[in-house]
Amino acid sequence: MTDARFEISAGFLPLLDSALLVAAREKGFAAAEGIALTLVRETSWANIRDRLAVGHFQVAHMLAPMPIACNLGLTPLAATTVVPMALGLGGNAITVSNALWRDMVGHGTSADLSPRAAGDALRGVVADRVRAGAAPLRFAVVHPHSGHNYELRYWLAACGIDPDRDIEIVILPPPLMADALGSGSLDGFCAGEPWNTAAVMLGHGRIATVKAKIWRSSPEKVLGADARWAEANSDALAALLRAIHHAAQWCASPANHAELAGIMAAPAYVGRPADWMLPALSGQLRTSADSSVEVDDFFMPQARAATFPWKSHALWFYSQMVRWGQAGHSTENAAIARDTYRPDLYRAALKPLGAALPGANAKVEGALPTPTPVGSAGASLVLGPDGFFDGGLFDPDDLDGYIAAQRMAGGG
Amino acid sequence: MAAKPLAVLVIDENRIRASIIEAGLREAGHDEVTLVHDVAGIARRIAEINPDVIVIDLENPNRDMLENMFQLSRAVKRPIAMFVDRSDSASIEAAVDAGVSAYVVDGLKRERVKPILDMAVSRFNAFSRLSRELEEARSELEDRKVVDRAKGILMKSRGVSETEAYALLRKAAMNQNRKLSEIAQSLVTAAGLLGDDA
Numbered sequence: 303m304t305d306a307r308f309e310i311s312a313g314f315l316p317l318l319d320s321a322l323l324v325a326a327r328e329k330g331f332a333a334a335e336g337i338a339l340t341l342v343r344e345t346s347w348a349n350i351r352d353r354l355a356v357g358h359f360q361v362a363h364m365l366a367p368m369p370i371a372c373n374l375g376l377t378p379l380a381a382t383t384v385v386p387m388a389l390g391l392g393g394n395a396i397t398v399s400n401a402l403w404r405d406m407v408g409h410g411t412s413a414d415l416s417p418r419a420a421g422d423a424l425r426g427v428v429a430d431r432v433r434a435g436a437a438p439l440r441f442a443v444v445h446p447h448s449g450h451n452y453e454l455r456y457w458l459a460a461c462g463i464d465p466d467r468d469i470e471i472v473i474l475p476p477p478l479m480a481d482a483l484g485s486g487s488l489d490g491f492c493a494g495e496p497w498n499t500a501a502v503m504l505g506h507g508r509i510a511t512v513k514a515k516i517w518r519s520s521p522e523k524v525l526g527a528d529a530r531w532a533e534a535n536s537d538a539l540a541a542l543l544r545a546i547h548h549a550a551q552w553c554a555s556p557a558n559h560a561e562l563a564g565i566m567a568a569p570a571y572v573g574r575p576a577d578w579m580l581p582a583l584s585g586q587l588r589t590s591a592d593s594s595v596e597v598d599d600f601f602m603p604q605a606r607a608a609t610f611p612w613k614s615h616a617l618w619f620y621s622q623m624v625r626w627g628q629a630g631h632s633t634e635n636a637a638i639a640r641d642t643y644r645p646d647l648y649r650a651a652l653k654p655l656g657a658a659l660p661g662a663n664a665k666v667e668g669a670l671p672t673p674t675p676v677g678s679a680g681a682s683l684v685l686g687p688d689g690f691f692d693g694g695l696f697d698p699d700d701l702d703g704y705i706a707a708q709r710m711a712g713g714g
Numbered sequence: 715m716a717a718k719p720l721a722v723l724v725i726d727e728n729r730i731r732a733s734i735i736e737a738g739l740r741e742a743g744h745d746e747v748t749l750v751h752d753v754a755g756i757a758r759r760i761a762e763i764n765p766d767v768i769v770i771d772l773e774n775p776n777r778d779m780l781e782n783m784f785q786l787s788r789a790v791k792r793p794i795a796m797f798v799d800r801s802d803s804a805s806i807e808a809a810v811d812a813g814v815s816a817y818v819v820d821g822l823k824r825e826r827v828k829p830i831l832d833m834a835v836s837r838f839n840a841f842s843r844l845s846r847e848l849e850e851a852r853s854e855l856e857d858r859k860v861v862d863r864a865k866g867i868l869m870k871s872r873g874v875s876e877t878e879a880y881a882l883l884r885k886a887a888m889n890q891n892r893k894l895s896e897i898a899q900s901l902v903t904a905a906g907l908l909g910d911d912a
Contacts, residue, residue, distance in 0.1 A: 348777040352815065356807045378781060378817065379806065446782045473779040 306338035308538035313342050313350045314363035316572045317476065318495040318582050319523045321562060322389045322603060323363055325549035326542075328565050334548075335541040343570065346475065347445050348377075354528050355381040360535070361542065363389060364526035367619040370639045371447035372526075374629055382529035385616070386647035387543050389523040390550070391608045393582060393601040394450055394513035395498040396420075396457070398490040399483050402427065402439065403508040403590075415587075415595050417511045417691040421461025424510075428468050442474040442482065442491040449513070449522045452622040454492040457516045459711065460692040465626075483507045494522070495601070496578035502588050503578060509589040514600050517668070519608075519688035521615040524643075532647070540651035547609065547652055554604035559583040606673075606685055607660055609648075614664035614698040616643040621701060625708045636701055649679075658683035667696040720822075721746040722830060723765035725753065727774065731841045735769065738837045742829065757783055767827060768817040769834045772810070784817055805831060812838040857895035864898035867905045 310332075314320040323341060326332045332339035342359065344350050350362045351372060366388065372380035398406065409426030412419040428439065443450040455465040465471060474482060476497045482488040484506035491497075492513075501507035513520060525546065532539050552558055563579035566572050572579065581587045585598045602608045620639035623629040645663045652659060661677040670686025690696075696704055722744055726732040732749045739747045748763050750756065753776045760768075760783070768784075770777060805828070809815060812835045818827050861883065868879035883901075887894045 345773055345775040346777040348781055348815070349772050352772070352810050356803075356810045358810065376785075378784075445778050446785070473782040475775040475778065478775070 305336075306333070307336035308535070308541055309338045309340070310361060310538060310542055311340045311342060311359050312361045312363065313344045313353055313359040315344055315347065315350065315476070316574075317363075317497075317523075318566060318572065318579055319390055319393045319601065320363045320571065321553050321566055322546050322549045322609075323525075324565060324571055325553050325562065326545040329549065329552055331545040331548040331552070332542070335545045337538070337541055337545060339542070339545070341570075347448075350526075351377060351380055354383065354526065355379055357528065357531075359528070360531045360538075361525055361527045364524055365445055365448040365450075366521045366524045366615065367447045367449065367452065367623070368445070369524065369526045370616055370619055370642045371623070371628070373638050373642050374623070374635055376447065376623070376628060383526045383642070384529045384532050384647070385524045385611045385643045386527055386532065386539060386651070387525045387546060388521055388609050388611050388615070389525055389546070390604075391519050391521060391602040391606065392512075392514040392599060393522050394453065394492060394494050395509045395587070396454060396490060396492045396511050397479075397483065397498045397501045397507045398510045399486070399488065399507050400505075401486075402489045403510065405430070406510065411510070413589065413593060413595070415509065415511050415515055415589065415597065417457055417516050418461070420510045421457055421463070424458075425462050428463055432468075438468065438470050439489040440470045440472060440487070442472050442479060442488050442493075444476050444493055445473060446628065447623070449520070449619075450492040450494070452619065452626075453513050453516050453520070455626060456622070457511070457691070460690075460694075480504050480506050495582035496572060496574055499578045499581050499588055500574065502590060505591060509587060509595075512587070512597055512600060514597050515691055517688075517690050518599065519602065519606050519686065520667075521612070521619075524611065536647075536650075539647065543648060543651035544655060547655065547657060550604040550609050554602075556584070606688075607658065607683060610660055611643040611645050611648055612660075612664060613640050613643050613645065614667050614696065616640055617664070617698045617701055618667055618696050621696070621705055621708065624705050631702075631705055653680065656680045660685070664698045666698070668694055717826065719746050720744065720766040720826065720830065721748070721763060723748050723750065723760065723763050723768045724834075725750045725756070725768065725770045725774065725780070727751055728771065728841075731771070731838070734841055735834055735837045738833045739830065742833055744830065753780070756780065766819050766822060767830055769830075770815050770817070771838070772813045772815055777815070781817075805835075809835050812836075813842070814838045857898075860895055860902055861898040864901045867901060871905075 312323055314323055327339045327341055347365060353359050354362050369383035369385050371377050372383045405427045406423040409423035411423035443454055458465045476493045479491045479493050479497050480501035483501050498509050553562055563576040566579045567574060567576040582601045585596055585600045586594050587597055588594050616639050624631045629635055649659050658681040659679040660683060668689045670688050672687055673684045674686045676683055676685050722739055724732050724735050729751055736747050736749055750759055814834050816831050864883060865876055865879040868874060868882055869876060883894055883897055887897045
C-alpha cells in the first residue's frame, strides 16, 4: 500500500451495513483507486462523531440522520459533516421478547411481518397493560438521531400508539440488545443486523416487523465526511466513492454473500458467527426458532439507487426531528438539512464510470407502488417499489404541509 | 464569597483508572468526586449527585445512552454541553486523543472547569502509558520464555550447546528479517505439531 495516493481513516460500528466500507477495503476496491483505507471499529456513535470532529477520521459509517443532527447543532460536539453517499437501503427490524410476542399473538398479530397487524396487536397489549396497571412496555433504539428511532415511532404512531406516552423508548448499544431482551429489561427493540437475528438465534425474541415493510426502500446508513476534509480533498473523496460503488455492486451479488458473511464475521468487524450475517443478505429472515419469512428487499446495498444521497431522505429525517421535538422547524433549519446531503459530489465521482445516476436530487417518497424506470444519466435506473405501510406520501416540496399534518396527527 | 465546590462524577468501568483520576482531583482540592463503574441505574445516581462535571471514558459503549439522557435533561437539572468551550479545539483534541470526554453544565466559568479537564486528560494519558509499559513487559517475558523453549528443542534435536542453539535462532532471524521471538515461536509450534516438543 506504499504507492497509495490517498490515506483515509474511516470509523464504523459493528453492524452488517458497514459491509460496503469493509468490502471496499477487503476486496481491494479501495486499493484499486489508490486509497490506503484504514477502518477503525468504534464502540459508540458519539465516538464516531467526536473522532470525525477532531480529524482522527476523514469519513465514517453513520446513521443517516446523524450528520443532519450534527449540522443543526443538536449534538454536543460536531464538525460540519456532509453526506456524499448512502451505504444502502433497509436492514433493520423490530424484535420483541417471547413474552410480548405471546401477548401480541393473543391480539391477533400475524407471522408475516405485517407492520399493520403487529402494530394493531401491540396497541391491544398496551391497552391491556394500562387496564392492569402494568408498567409501560420498554423498547430500545440505538440512538435518538437514528432511522431506528424514527421508523419505530412512525410505526407506533401510525398504529395509534403514542411513542412518548404509551411506551418507553430508551437508548442502548446494538450488541447489548439481545441480552437485554433475554434478561427481561427490554420488551422490544429496533436495530440493524445482525442483532435481530442474534436475539432470535439465542432464543430471546421474535422479529415482529421490519424496516423494509414500514418504509420500503428507505435510507439507513450513510457515509459521513468531514466537510473541511471533503472540500480540500475532492480527489480522495471521489476515489473513495468509486471504491464504495464497486464494493456495493460486489456486496449485492448473491454469489458473494457467503464470502461477505465470512468477512463480516471476523473479529475486526462484527465479530459474530457468519450464520448471523446471512439472513439479511439473502432476505431469508429467521423470525423465530422455527420460522422464516422471505423479504427480498430487506437490505439493499446497491439496487434502486441504494447509494444515492437523496435530499428527500434528508428532509424526511428532518421532518421527524421536528415531529418528536428534537429540532425546531424553520426555513434555515430545513436548508441545513437539505444541504447536508450532497448528490452533486456523488454525481461528480461516479459519472466517469457510467453508473446509473438519477436525474433528480429529490423525489416524492412513497409514490412508487411498482419498480419504475426513471430518467437517469449513464446506465438505466429502476426505482421502487417504495412506500410507507400506512400509504403516506412525503413530498419534499411540501415540507411545511407534511410537518403541519404530522402535528395534527399527534406526536411531538 | 468562595464559590461552591464543583461536584465531579467520573464514569469509568476501569476501576484502576477511575481511582487514578479521583486521586488527582482530590490532590487538586476537589473533594466532591464520585466514581461510578456500572451504568445500570445511572439516571437515578446522576439525579442524586447532581454533578457539575461528568467525565466519561471513550471506550464506554453507553455514551450514546448517556448523551441522550443529558439532552432530555430529566436526570440532569441544567443543560449539559460537551467540554467547557467549543472553540477550544486544542483541549478537545487532547481529550479525544487521550480517550476521555467530558460534559459540563452550562454557565460554569472556563477557569473553574478547565483544570479538571486537564487533570482528567493527563491522568488518562498516564494510565495508557502505564498499561502500555505493563503490556510490553509482559510480552517481553513471554518472548523470553518461548526463546528458552526453542533453545531447549534445538539442544535436544541437534545435540548443540545453549550458546550454539541461541546462535542458530539469531542467524535464522537475521536471514529471514524476522524477530527472534517469532522464529522461536514458529519452531516451538512446528515441534509441537510434529510431536517432538522438548
